[in-house]
Amino acid sequence: MQDLKDAFSAIGGPWLLDRLQLVLVGVPTVVIVSLGLSGAANSDEYANFLFRNILLFGFVLLATELARRTIFASIRARPANPFLVLAFGAGMGAAFYLLKCLLDASLNDPNCSLGSLVAFAAAGAILVPAGSMLERLRRHSRVRRRIHLEQTAAPIDQAQLSAQLALVFDDLSANVSAKFRQLSLVIGLTSRESLERVIMDCIKPLSVSLGYLSRPTARYFVIRGTTSEALALRPFGSPIAVAFVYASLLWLSNVEFERADLAVTPALINFLLLSVSINLAQLAWSKFARGSGVLAIVLFASIMSIAITSVNQFYLSNPVQLDGYLAGLLMNSVIVSTMLGVSALISFHPKLEPGPFRDSIVRGKGGSLHQAFSAMVYRRLSQKLHGAVQSDVLALQLSIGAAQTLNAEKLEAEVLTVIEKARDEFLADTELPLSNRLKSLTDQWAFVAEVIVTNSCQDLSPLQENVCFMLIQEAVTNSVRHGSATKIMVTLSQGKPGVFNLSVIDNGTGPLAKSSKLGSGLNVLKVLTEDEYSLTFNEGGGAKLTATIYS
Numbered sequence: 001m002q003d004l005k006d007a008f009s010a011i012g013g014p015w016l017l018d019r020l021q022l023v024l025v026g027v028p029t030v031v032i033v034s035l036g037l038s039g040a041a042n043s044d045e046y047a048n049f050l051f052r053n054i055l056l057f058g059f060v061l062l063a064t065e066l067a068r069r070t071i072f073a074s075i076r077a078r079p080a081n082p083f084l085v086l087a088f089g090a091g092m093g094a095a096f097y098l099l100k101c102l103l104d105a106s107l108n109d110p111n112c113s114l115g116s117l118v119a120f121a122a123a124g125a126i127l128v129p130a131g132s133m134l135e136r137l138r139r140h141s142r143v144r145r146r147i148h149l150e151q152t153a154a155p156i157d158q159a160q161l162s163a164q165l166a167l168v169f170d171d172l173s174a175n176v177s178a179k180f181r182q183l184s185l186v187i188g189l190t191s192r193e194s195l196e197r198v199i200m201d202c203i204k205p206l207s208v209s210l211g212y213l214s215r216p217t218a219r220y221f222v223i224r225g226t227t228s229e230a231l232a233l234r235p236f237g238s239p240i241a242v243a244f245v246y247a248s249l250l251w252l253s254n255v256e257f258e259r260a261d262l263a264v265t266p267a268l269i270n271f272l273l274l275s276v277s278i279n280l281a282q283l284a285w286s287k288f289a290r291g292s293g294v295l296a297i298v299l300f301a302s303i304m305s306i307a308i309t310s311v312n313q314f315y316l317s318n319p320v321q322l323d324g325y326l327a328g329l330l331m332n333s334v335i336v337s338t339m340l341g342v343s344a345l346i347s348f349h350p351k352l353e354p355g356p357f358r359d360s361i362v363r364g365k366g367g368s369l370h371q372a373f374s375a376m377v378y379r380r381l382s383q384k385l386h387g388a389v390q391s392d393v394l395a396l397q398l399s400i401g402a403a404q405t406l407n408a409e410k411l412e413a414e415v416l417t418v419i420e421k422a423r424d425e426f427l428a429d430t431e432l433p434l435s436n437r438l439k440s441l442t443d444q445w446a447f448v449a450e451v452i453v454t455n456s457c458q459d460l461s462p463l464q465e466n467v468c469f470m471l472i473q474e475a476v477t478n479s480v481r482h483g484s485a486t487k488i489m490v491t492l493s494q495g496k497p498g499v500f501n502l503s504v505i506d507n508g509t510g511p512l513a514k515s516s517k518l519g520s521g522l523n524v525l526k527v528l529t530e531d532e533y534s535l536t537f538n539e540g541g542g543a544k545l546t547a548t549i550y551s
Contacts, residue, residue, distance in 0.1 A: 012080030014531035015135040035331035093124020169423035195397040235293035237347040239278030247271040301336035483508025
């Protein structure tokens with residue numbers, strides 16, 4: 001009983017009206033309903049029905065977005081009242097039905113009743129909370145799966161981490177050397193001009209590009225929740241299940257049109273076609289996999305839609321109609337793509353494929369903790385390149401006379417020395433224990449703010465230490481720079497395995513300008529916490545950041 005009460009109270013949390021859930025459920029639904037259940041006889045009727053449903057779906061997206069920005073704007077800090085969520089769902093259902101009646105009337109097909117209005121309101125009151133509960137379950141399931149996979153795969157150690165970071169500096173040194181060789185062929189170029197070219201063509205572009213690496217992980221989009229490795233390793237999972245579901249849907253949809261007897265044969269033929277072709281596709285993918293698993297699914301579905309639509313039209317349409325055939329191609333592509341994607345994600349079991357999964361983790365395509373760290377470390381690396389390397393090279397440039405020309409090899413050696421120095425400093429800082437880095441952080445800001453850090457976490461992996469430190473560093477830096485804080489209290493603790501609690505409280509002013517765009521630090525935090533973080537500002541001054549970090 002308590003679990004049900006907690007689940008009901010949680011429907012107003014940050015998972016309410018999730019945009020991605022609405023799009024990934026809504027778009028296939030619009031296409032399938034518009035093309036498969038419209039009963040249209042020609043292209044004009046298909047187009048009208050599709051246009052009407054697109055307008056209805058656009059209304060849903062607009063209304064939910066407005067709701068998230070107004071009545072549900074504070075759900076990250078404080079969950080909305082569940083009864084308010086029920087009332088909103090009922091209102092959405094009623095408004096959806098009234099708009100549907102208005103659009104039907106414009107198409108000379110009015111068919112409205114009070115009973116239907118009540119039914120749509122009741123459906124809205126059920127679907128909106130149900131969507132929130134499913135999204136919450138999906139996220140929590142994803143967290144458990146993700147933590148298990150990251151712990152099982154042991155994705156990276158300190159030596160690997162240092163090697164990856166060193167490669168960035170090594171590549172920069174190689175590019176600088178290549179640039180100097182290229183510039184040596186230019187006649188009359190001064191040393192100042194050469195250094196300006198090196199800054200603009202090698203150092204600055206790398207600094208800017210690394211700063212944009214703020215998206216820490218790919219989004220996941222199935223209710224059960226898993227990682228994107230499923231689509232990369234097994235995009236054609238569960239062929240029998242997919243074929244059975246498609247055949248069943250084909251037969252059931254024709255029951256609605258009183259063609260159940262005619263639909264038996266095409267349902268059986270399509271079951272055989274799909275089960276055999278999906279098996280062959282998975283066999284081919286396991287041997288010759290190239291590119292994106294999602295693209296492979298879409299391409300496969302597009303090809304298979306030709307065969308299964310031809311079978312459906314031959315048995316169910318007499319005579320075969322071009323409009324119906326084209327509509328069937330699009331609808332079947334969407335249905336098969338959706339079913340393959342869902343089945344691949346649900347049926348994925350990394351224990352069966354430890355080698356490919358481990359490889360994908362090491363290449364940086366795996367756990368969100370790894371990718372979140374990559375985003376943060378490259379952001380710090382971007383700052384290092386901009387603040388140290390670029391500044392030192394600029395200082396070298398200004399120390400040279402405007403028309404002075406130095407030995408090219410000597411000039412190149414000095415620039416490479418600057419890069420090597422920055423690399424050694426950056427790697428040494430990254431390899432320090434968490435306690436040492438936290439002490440350095442408090443000392444760094446001691447001249448402007450008192451930073452008190454309480455850390456009770458123990459036995460963290462190098463990856464966990466780096467991510468926790470960078471989140472703390474980002475929070476403290478923002479408190480001082482954007483909030484002018486003079487006292488900051490940071491608390492980091494660990495609950496269950498893989499779950500960290502972070503709290504940052506300051507006495508600053510908060511940001512002077514409001515912005516709806518998240519910074520890269522909050523973007524990383526958003527993913528690591530599954531949106532379970534809160535950033536609030538007091539009217540009298542002071543900000544508070546609380547977050548539950550899953551890693």
